[in-house]
Amino acid sequence: QVRLQESGPGLVKPSETLSLTCTVSGDSISSFYWSWIRQPAGKGLEWIGRIYTSGATNYNPSLKSRVAMSVATSENRVSLRLTSVTAADTAIYFCAKVGGPTTFDPWGPGILVTVSS
């Protein structure tokens, strides 16, 4: 059974860089896409982007200039970096395995990241 776990700082200062890691257990991350999705408190889901284990990426156009994803296949981890954060980036960040372009399953439990000084 594949399990995902997000980790990283829960508090980031404005203008700094948000860095999160998704650790996958129960199976190899190889040959799959992995996505990051976020959800501000009380609001809907926003797709951030996806990365294949080759390193190929696709990003949400609205975030593309600030987002970078990477993969560490030997460590079974994928990472997210979001630069120049503002309060609008405060959200729960989820990672998910991509089974098809819009098929996200399973998801990690999510991690709350607050942008505040």
Next chain:
Amino acid sequence: QSALTQPASLSGSPGQSITISCTGTSSDDGSYNLVSWYQQHPGKAPKLLIYEVNKRPSGVSSRFSGSKSDNTASLTISGLQAEDEASYYCCSYAGRGTSVFGGGTKLTVL
């Protein structure tokens, strides 16, 4: 990349059937069927309910079904139960390897 349009809220009584619409999904031949639905209970991660318009993952109740006509996808929940009270999100392929979610529908079971 505009969010898909869903009703903000719906309600129904136990035993009834309800349908949640999702407008703005891809009409392109190659990505027409790339629509999924997710259920999210408060404080929990979303759960995949339907993928590729009408396919159910193993373990998802047959009370959940999906369909699509032109650019509008629909999720129908039959035999509404108290445990179905949650938020529901659609997701569609948006081209060039990207995806987009709907704004979400909060379902209340009366």
